[in-house]
Amino acid sequence: MDMPDDDLLALRLRALAHPARLAIVRALAAADRCQCGEIVRGLTLAQSTVSQHLKVLKEAGLITGTIEGPRSCYCLDRESLAALATQVGTLFAALDDGRRNPAPRADALVSSLSTPI
Amino acid sequence: MDMPDDDLLALRLRALAHPARLAIVRALAAADRCQCGEIVRGLTLAQSTVSQHLKVLKEAGLITGTIEGPRSCYCLDRESLAALATQVGTLFAALDDGRRNPAPRADALVSSLSTPI
């Protein structure tokens, strides 16, 4: 019930919250591994832009990138994605929770909001 | 398996991808309904900023806001949130999918990427 890592959750959600990056993640899910050029050819974006998106996903820990000779191979980081799925699942479970227990209202709020943004 | 609404998914993820808005959603989940002022007092943000965040969440369809006399009452939009949970679940399920079926590789990519960003 603590949450110092709302920041981490937000970061990962944010990394995912772009159509191009969603497309990339789906593509990696389907192909399991692939190199930058394939993605560039599949999208209508400049190579540098795709590279940037890959960087964002990598920095969020959602994918891994390893250089293989002259090219780069990207894969999903299944562990991080599983962790993210868990966090998201927990969040949505909490939402359902509130539905069932009408809740003590007044200080349900203060306890939820006591975290400094 | 089509995806014109990757944009919608991205929009909603993006709405959720901010610590303050996560806190707000959690608070609403706990309290079920509450007014802006309560949230403002719970967070360390200016009232106008909180109002902005509420607006973002409302425009993403994640919460509903109705004015009640001089104040506004906000609630979670449970239906939209359930829909979002479904979309996210589908996404993560797809990720696991790729894990099991090694996949035809080559055109798994092109089919995944055929969407115009």
Next chain:
DNA sequence: TGCCGTCATCGTTCATCGACGATAAACGAT
């Protein structure tokens, strides 16, 4: 050695975000 393909990074531009204070709108109470 020198060229080419692949990818990352840099620098730039434009748009959007996050935060704030100030102001306006709506309402209840005096």
Next chain:
DNA sequence: ATCGTTTATCGTCGATGAACGATGACGGCA
């Protein structure tokens, strides 16, 4: 009618994001 409370909106500012072209680094190949 006026005031105080509550909330939304406006305008502004700095920071970040998204996209691009150009350039650079690295490794294979002629």
